[in-house]
Amino acid sequence: MxxxxxxxxxxxxxxxxxxxxxxxxxxTAHAAPTPDRVDEVPGRTALSFAHTPSGTRVGTANHGEARPGLSIVKLYVADYMLRHGDGSPEDRALGQRMIRDSDDGAAAEAYAKYPQAIDAIAAEYRLTSTHGAGFWGNAVTSTTDTVTFLEAKKSTDPDGEILGWMATAAPVAADGTHQNWGTGLLPSVIGTKWGWSDTGPSVVASASFGSDFSVAANTYGTVDEHTGDVLGAFAQDPASPSPQPAxxxxxxxxxxxxxxxxxxxxxxxxxxxxxxxxxxxxxxxx
Incomplete structure (x- = not known):
């Protein structure tokens, strides 16, 4: 003792x-929003948050649950391709389209070329709830795995293309979906990746980073439900911006x-x- x-x-x-x-x-340590109401997030949503300077991590009870990876796993595919691929301009272009435009066609092409990408990244970063599949869109990940990945990229490659493309995401994705919701609406966010299901019940996800935090969320529900749950974890009123932390x-x-x-x-x-x-x-x- x-x-x-x-x-x-x-x-x-x-x-x-x-x-x-x-x-x-x-x-600056004061820039991060404060996840002071994580316990109030409905079970339909999993959410994870990391405060970079202190290493403090918080999340919902289901933050480690393997859920549909949606387009969030494009981050993993692009990361593998950039660091372990053939280094071609074509690979870089595919990565940019996957992350900035959330282009499914680019993801399919990249994953066909590097089918080991998701599992390899999961092993490298110890993403224990992340698993690839025959089709990239069937891969699974957890919000805590995504936050672990983002924190690692901020530490090892802060000026790299992955975070850079997230920071310059297109307002409208390749399929016409607006990319302006979820974690991307939190204060002090620098970059975001969004994901959504095209068929079956609605599942949506978003993951963002700021200078001193990373956050990810996944919701079995609509974009509006997702956004409300995310903002509600950081503020009394989901319609109000998160207060500056004390x-x-x-x-x-x-x-x-x-x-x-x-x-x-x-x-x-x-x-x-x-x-x-x-x-x-x-x-x-x-």
């Missing part, structure tokens, strides 16, 4: 690490947790800029 001093030190160092990561990367100065947190008055911790606190802060939602309880 850890001593009180050890526990205090661990908490303080974790807070310091979060502040250092946020500052070194140029990402901030707590890191110096205040150090003072709060340094109950043993360890002088080494006080010394560390002295070099922390006074304007460094963390969202209150990610601060561990005493």
């Amino acid at each position: 850890k001593s009180a001093v050890s526990t205090c030190r661990d908490v303080v160092l974790s807070l310091l690490a979060a502040g250092v990561v946020a500052t070194a990367s140029g990402w 901030q707590v100065p890191i110096r205040e947190l150090i003072d709060r947790y340094n109950t043993m008055n360890d002088p080494r911790i006080d010394q560390l606190a002295g070099v922390i800029p006074s304007d460094w802060s963390l969202p209150a939602a990610v601060v561990p309880r005493p």
